[in-house]
Amino acid sequence: MSAQHAIVFDKVTKTFPKASKPSVNETSLAIEKGAFVTILGASGCGKTTLLKMVNRIIEPSGGKLSVFGKDIREVPVNELRQSIGYVIQQVGLFPHMTIEENIATVPNILGWDRQKTQKRTEELMELVHLPTNFKNRYPRQLSGGQQQRVGIARAMAGDPEILLMDEPFGAIDAITRTKLQDDFLDIQRKLGKTVLFVTHDVDEALKLGDRVVVMNEGTIQQYDTPLGMVSKPANEFVKQLIRTDDLFLRLQLINASEKMIALTEPPREGEPRVSGNESLRNVLQRLLVQGSGRVLVEDADGLPVGQLTLDILKFEG
Amino acid sequence: MDALTGAYDYVLANSERFWDALRVHVTISLSALLIALVVCVPLGIACAKKQWLSVPVMATFNALRVIPSLAILVLILPIMGTGFAPALVALTLLACPPILVNTYLGFRSIDSFVLESASGMGMSQGRILRRIEFPLAAPLMIAGIKTAVVEVVASATLAAFIGGGGLGTFIINGLSMYKFSILLVGAIPVAMLAIASEIVFAVIERRTTKFQRV
Ligand SMILES: Nc1ncnc2c1ncn2[C@@H]1O[C@H](COP(=O)(O)OP(=O)(O)OP(=O)(O)O)[C@@H](O)[C@H]1O
Numbered sequence: 001m002s003a004q005h006a007i008v009f010d011k012v013t014k015t016f017p018k019a020s021k022p023s024v025n026e027t028s029l030a031i032e033k034g035a036f037v038t039i040l041g042a043s044g045c046g047k048t049t050l051l052k053m054v055n056r057i058i059e060p061s062g063g064k065l066s067v068f069g070k071d072i073r074e075v076p077v078n079e080l081r082q083s084i085g086y087v088i089q090q091v092g093l094f095p096h097m098t099i100e101e102n103i104a105t106v107p108n109i110l111g112w113d114r115q116k117t118q119k120r121t122e123e124l125m126e127l128v129h130l131p132t133n134f135k136n137r138y139p140r141q142l143s144g145g146q147q148q149r150v151g152i153a154r155a156m157a158g159d160p161e162i163l164l165m166d167e168p169f170g171a172i173d174a175i176t177r178t179k180l181q182d183d184f185l186d187i188q189r190k191l192g193k194t195v196l197f198v199t200h201d202v203d204e205a206l207k208l209g210d211r212v213v214v215m216n217e218g219t220i221q222q223y224d225t226p227l228g229m230v231s232k233p234a235n236e237f238v239k240q241l242i243r244t245d246d247l248f249l250r251l252q253l254i255n256a257s258e259k260m261i262a263l264t265e266p267p268r269e270g271e272p273r274v275s276g277n278e279s280l281r282n283v284l285q286r287l288l289v290q291g292s293g294r295v296l297v298e299d300a301d302g303l304p305v306g307q308l309t310l311d312i313l314k315f316e317g
Numbered sequence: 318m319d320a321l322t323g324a325y326d327y328v329l330a331n332s333e334r335f336w337d338a339l340r341v342h343v344t345i346s347l348s349a350l351l352i353a354l355v356v357c358v359p360l361g362i363a364c365a366k367k368q369w370l371s372v373p374v375m376a377t378f379n380a381l382r383v384i385p386s387l388a389i390l391v392l393i394l395p396i397m398g399t400g401f402a403p404a405l406v407a408l409t410l411l412a413c414p415p416i417l418v419n420t421y422l423g424f425r426s427i428d429s430f431v432l433e434s435a436s437g438m439g440m441s442q443g444r445i446l447r448r449i450e451f452p453l454a455a456p457l458m459i460a461g462i463k464t465a466v467v468e469v470v471a472s473a474t475l476a477a478f479i480g481g482g483g484l485g486t487f488i489i490n491g492l493s494m495y496k497f498s499i500l501l502v503g504a505i506p507v508a509m510l511a512i513a514s515e516i517v518f519a520v521i522e523r524r525t526t527k528f529q530r531v
């Protein structure tokens with residue numbers, strides 16, 4: 001519960017007026033600074049409610065929430081929100097403002113001078129891969145995926161330490177979504193923001209999160225790394241949801257470099273090769289497609305440093 | 318053509334009366350509009366935000382909308398008598414429905430997610446109102462105000478019937494004396510005022526809807 005935690009939920013409960021049972025029930029959760037945490041669960045399980053309590057769009061009915069060690073009720077609500085980026089599925093760009101003006105929302109509230117704001121806007125557009133000539137366009141002139149890029153840029157404009165994202169890629173087609181996920185993962189790795197990311201897509205949760213929260217009916221079922229979740233599901237619910245019996249899914253989460261063994265014989269011409277950060281799933285594919293007995297694993301310089309065989313992968317399954 | 322030159326001569330000969338009537342006409346129209354704006358814009362916003370308020374208020378004003386302007390004038394007469402004040406009340410009642418209803422619709426039309434993201438980023442309520450809600454409601458609000466202006470400018474003519482003065486005086490006189498030229502002294506400026514306000518508001522409308530047309 002110390003300063004290395006960005007967000008701490010301490011027995012937080014939310015029961016909506018007239019509701020028969022709480023939407024979030026006595027939930028405790030400590031999120032480390034710089035972590036990318038995905039929140040996974042079926043519709044109506046309380047993901048959005050959990051998320052929106054952090055920036056006080058929803059007020060908890062019990063318990064305590066702190067951000068960087070500080071009780072969020074002690075900070076003026078608008079100040080709190082200015083320091084936390086917020087992205088929603090519907091994006092919610094301001095249709096009457098240009099892209100530039102949208103991104104500058106928080107800098108304008110904070111009263112930055114024009115030069116600083118403009119510099120920041122350009123920086124952010126570059127970060128989220130938007131061409132700078134989009135600056136003077138209006139939101140409706142952009143595609144859904146581009147709009148969400150603006151949404152992310154806008155949320156990051158005030159350089160918040162924390163980003164809250166509620167199914168940000170939920171309404172976007174699969175191909176564009178993959179691209180957005182990859183780009184956003186890059187951004188997060190580069191900037192080390194603490195991200196709380198709601199999704200109901202299992203693959204998305206496991207791919208993006210370095211920690212995953214699985215929720216059901218207002219309670220957290222498990223808080224673990226993707227691999228931990230897949231290999232040691234806490235209960236039947238998690239097991240079902242994550243499809244832990246899915247071998248491919250598990251292989252997807254393990255890097256080649258983690259399981260490789262020393263070369264048993266020197267590399268030969270034409271043997272399949274993968275780089276160390278590729279998943280075991282790709283390794284399996286190579287083994288099957290190329291009909292080779294082993295796959296060589298390369299280091300960053302492209303030198304083969306280890307090998308993987310079907311036997312090793314079998315052991316994983 | 319005779320009637321036109323006749324009207325022109327009449328204006329030259331009675332320039333003081335003409336300018337006075339024009340002044341009264343514009344004053345009464347603007348006053349009615351101003352009062353309607355001050356009352357109906359906040360009321361419309363309140364209705365858009367509080368559903369329980371909107372049902373009775375909207376029903377009342379929609380009913381008011383159906384009553385023809387002349388009927389309102391006639392109804393006011395036994396209550397307030399004649400003169401500037403009752404005419405002003407009648408015109409204000411006339412200006413209210415389009416302003417109120419369109420303000421309400423304008424604010425209701427704003428996407429709730431736009432408001433959620435605005436407050437989620439830490440905009441204050443006042444700032445949201447000024448920077449987000451007003452600009453987004455503006456196209457519909459302007460359309461409502463335009464309707465009200467044109468209606469009031471035209472109906473202010475009828476104010477003369479209950480002694481409110483204005484350009485309508487010439488129309489009544491012209492009618493009673495069977496003098497078409499005098500009638501035109503009232504009718505032409507009224508028509509011009511109405512057209513001018515249409516044009517002014519069309520320009521404002523274009524500005525506020527720029528983001529919708531790109
Ligand atoms: N404003 C509200 N008033 C009353 N009940 C609410 C409100 N918001 C959410 N709930 C209830 O709380 C529960 C959790 O809702 P929540 O929106 O957190 O679910 P979710 O996990 O985000 O679902 P989804 O994946 O569909 O977005 C649901 O049963 C919902 O009906």
Ligand SMILES: [Mg+2]
Pocket residue numbers: 047048049166
């Ligand atoms: Mg939700």
